[in-house]
Amino acid sequence: MNKSAIRETTFKILYSLEVQKDEGEEAIELFFNENDVQENAKQEIREEIVGIITNSEQIVSFITKNLKSDWKINRISKVDNALLKLAIYEIIYKKIPFKVVINEVVELAKIYGEDSSASFINGVLASVVKEII
Numbered sequence: 001m002n003k004s005a006i007r008e009t010t011f012k013i014l015y016s017l018e019v020q021k022d023e024g025e026e027a028i029e030l031f032f033n034e035n036d037v038q039e040n041a042k043q044e045i046r047e048e049i050v051g052i053i054t055n056s057e058q059i060v061s062f063i064t065k066n067l068k069s070d071w072k073i074n075r076i077s078k079v080d081n082a083l084l085k086l087a088i089y090e091i092i093y094k095k096i097p098f099k100v101v102i103n104e105v106v107e108l109a110k111i112y113g114e115d116s117s118a119s120f121i122n123g124v125l126a127s128v129v130k131e132i133i
Helices: 003-020 025-034 039-054 056-065 078-092 098-112 117-132
Strands: none
Touching: 003 025, 003 039, 003 078, 003 098, 025 039, 039 056, 039 078, 056 078, 056 117, 078 098, 078 117, 098 117
């Protein structure tokens, strides 16, 4: 699995955890069992999900601070929320170049999100990048 496929699979698991309100290893294993995830990618995916969950408070804080003033985090769709968490984690904690992360997450938003998801996510992440650089 290449990094883009790993990122997409990680997003799918994060999304399912958001929907199920679950953070358990069982949910991750269930996803692996029901989908064709290559063995060599499972550990990297697990590490990203655990990292996102572990740093969730700070990641949510970045999202909240960078929303427009009339937006609240509970107004964000679960797809957009999962994509934002994934992107912020990769940019801040994994030090992956922000241009790569934003580009790929915006592309995922075009596939899985609503019509406005890509531009919304791009705007929030641009604001986050300005804050941390």
